[in-house]
Amino acid sequence: MSDTLLFERLDQLVDNCAGAHGDWDDVLYRSGVVAAPPLQWRRPRRFANRRALVLAAVLAFLLVILFATPAFGLLRDWIGRKDVAFNGKTAPFVIKREFADMSLGQPKSWDPQVIASESRKVVVFKAFGRHYVLYVAPTRKGGFCWTIVGMGGSCASARHTPSSYPGEPAGNVNSYLLGVMSGMQRVPGTRAQFHGELSGTVFAENAASLRIEYEDHSFVQVPFVYVSEPINAGFFFWGRPSGHRRVGTRPLAVSARDSHGKLIARVVVLHEVQRPTKAPPGQAPVPLKLPWRLPSVPKPPFQRGRAEGVSIVAGKNGVVVIDTSHAAARVRALIEQGAAWDCLAFFGPYHESDPTGLSMSLQPQMSRQTMVLRGIPMPIAGCEISGYYGRRWHDPLAAHRGVEIPLTARGKRYFMNRAAAGDLELFVHLLHTRRISRLSGRALDSAISRYFGTEIQRLASSTSSLAPRRIGYVHIPGGAIFYERSTTGRRFSVAVEQGKLGLEREGR
């Protein structure tokens, strides 16, 4: 027999696996890697050689020429939008974990169902002499989530264009087509802070340019990227120049226009504007009439809470102040690594939710921060500090947030219940990772015993007693129902049948 024939047969013996692709997230999960500290900002690459340097210099010179000519006005719109295909570099683990964590502890209807493994690096914005990296991930609901490293992010569900959008605040036009957030920056070397960047999303596909309109009637075009399917949305991040931080020159609104300059959408920057300014002589008056002034100090009656040296004071007027000046060392370390805070209230059809979607970054140098919650029924259930950490079972924080400060009894129960539900969710995920989620009967018993010892309790029936924060299970055909009881007594359960999750069931 010739070597060639032997080699051919050897080749046929094992499938060539062409086109197979693995699951890197699973590797990371198995490895037990926890979220690293926030990414270090990458410096721009140095020019590899002299030729590249010369080329860059020529290019820069040409751009200067172009921008200095009257043609700039025409070019500016073109420069405003940059279309980007959603096929960039895959996001690092810490970002994927951040996206994955968005689902933890969420009521089902609020779970963004982000596909963390598909997250991509989209663009690097530059502001305040630093680089801000934007990552975006699609969701199973047809929407997307995004984050700018160190600055936080948000999610958008599948878009729908309302046929009518009544009740827009004065000055807004089709505000559902623009999402605008205002962030705080610290004055270097001081504890003072100022409204720094404006960032957000553009849902208008035909948007060709984006403007920041100032109170003094001037405006500036800001660049934005428009990401292709499945994201199909634009993103911007703009650092405010120092000349536009005082009353009268601050940003008033963000607006999007089409290629003909026609206004598509406009959103007034409520965080910025406290009172309308007078029009300069000879100019039309400012059209905006703000319906309210944002308060800045909590008004009585107060709600107060404290945990691990972090205190919260919430006023009836929706102003919440967090004070971390006496935070425990663990909390200070968490804040150093990057953390954000938000508050919760119970309202609406879901009974429990983050009332505003407003989450503010905590800066190590700023021990007090204020958040204004508008349109939220008081009292607030509680506030929390979350870090950018990965989670796996057992979670070092027992599926709690970094710091949880309940302000009502109901809020306290919510934090305890959410931790139990989150813990159960992490455990069930571990079953998938360990490849034992498809087992049932004795095979499942033996696998659970092998991996978890006596930690997971086999229950005689679904009503058998179960100690708080312990996980138990009962057999069902093709799988099991796993239970965890919160310290409040509420029992959560997840059915795993043939490796698939059944509907989450709750009982007493």
Next chain:
Amino acid sequence: MTIESLEQLYRDRYPRFLRLALATVGSREAAADVVQEAFARAIRHRDEFRGEGSLESWIWRMVINTGRTQQKRGRRRAELERSQDLASSNGHAEPWPELRAAAAALPERQRQALFLRHYADLDYEQIGEVLGIARGTVSASLHAAHRSLRETLEGARA
């Protein structure tokens, strides 16, 4: 060595890692598990990588070792399943059963060299680095393996 460099290697070479694991453990699902576990181990023990050889060789070694461990567990499981009469067959004949059996019966070093050559597509130099043997030993091992397989196949044909 960073996790990113491991990720890059994983994404670039995954089908080859999978194929080697498949040759070792015999089932696609188990092979995928081997690759996942091997890379997870690599991440956990990345500090132990001293850079004496290439990163890729280190990973190939991880895959081989993990595959071997998995294979031992698989054997135990198969014995258990046989004893409980749980084993089942999908009814499809596997190609070249006598060749498969002959490859499985090769001495370990020969089998590993054979798999690295044919399923991982490594050259003699790389195989030597992965197995920690000289290039000449790789050549001799492969020669012996090929001869043994040829004899088996010719015997089966006769």
